[in-house]
Amino acid sequence: MAINAYGENVATYGTVADTTAAVENKTALGKDDFMKLLLVQLQYQDPTEPMDTEKILTQTSQLAALEASDNTKTALENLTKSLGNAQQFSTIAAIGKTADLGSDAIAHDKGSTSTFEVYFPNDIQQGVVDISDSNGNVIGSIDVGTNPSGVYSFDWDGMTTAGEAAESGIYHVSARYSDSNGNNQTTRLGAYPIESVRFDQGSTYVKVGSSYVPLDSVVEVY
Known part of the structure; x- marks a missing residue:
């Protein structure tokens, strides 16, 4: 159903031009x-x-x-x-470079599953993602397996290596792995390649991993 400028049915009341005009500033x-x-x-x-x-x-x-x-x-x-x-x-020139968001931390709620992404710049022969507490103690780990380089999503069920549910709090995510040449490599959450750039209402966003983040959130590009 088509409506006119006053929200009335055009078939009944016909088309009425919207006579609203901008008021000139006289101040x-x-x-x-x-x-x-x-x-x-x-x-x-x-x-x-x-x-x-x-x-x-x-x-x-x-x-x-x-x-x-x-x-x-x-x-x-x-x-x-x-x-x-x-x-x-x-x-746009930053596309293809790595953006560092300045943090490797996740907020975890006890009894829930935490999802996060980690970027591996090299092919993975074998690797492990480590979850550490605020004191730097590794409390949990996730096997990475053998995979090509790229951004991978992981689900941590909150269970520690001791078989207990981790308390709610802030945890840090890093990874250690060997590349296809057998060299030891490390990476962490919070550093991802910039895949694209989006402009929206005067703001700039970059795509890192599966999300777009404001350019202001990026602390370093390399």
Whole structure:
């Protein structure tokens, strides 16, 4: 069912144009307003006591200064917008590089399963993901197996190596593995390759792992 600007059925009431108009801001005076005031002042001045020439020159110079200031403001606003756009699109060059989010921690609730992602920059011959407490003690581990390089998602059921449910709190995630050449490698949660860049309402987001995060969340790109 089609509706008009007033939310009425077009078939019954017909199409009605939306007459809502933007209200002009009258709270600020511009250079045109000052020019009108000067002309009105000259128009209604006393012929027997005309305005002093020096005063007219002063007001004219003030008008010129106001116009110059207005033009400078407009130029700076355009420059700021241009620089913002240039900064946004320069982020595209970061695609393919690694973004560090500055944290390897997860928040775990006792009795629940915590899901997280870890990036392995090299092929995995054999590896293990370690979950450590705030004191650096490894309390749980997940086998990685043999896999090519990439971002992998893991589910930790919260069970420790002692067979107990881990308490609610903050835990740290890292991984140790051997690559296809038998070299020992390490990685951790929080460092991922940048796969793409998205611009949304003036903000920049980068895709790391399976999620888009604000560019402000990235502490280092390498």
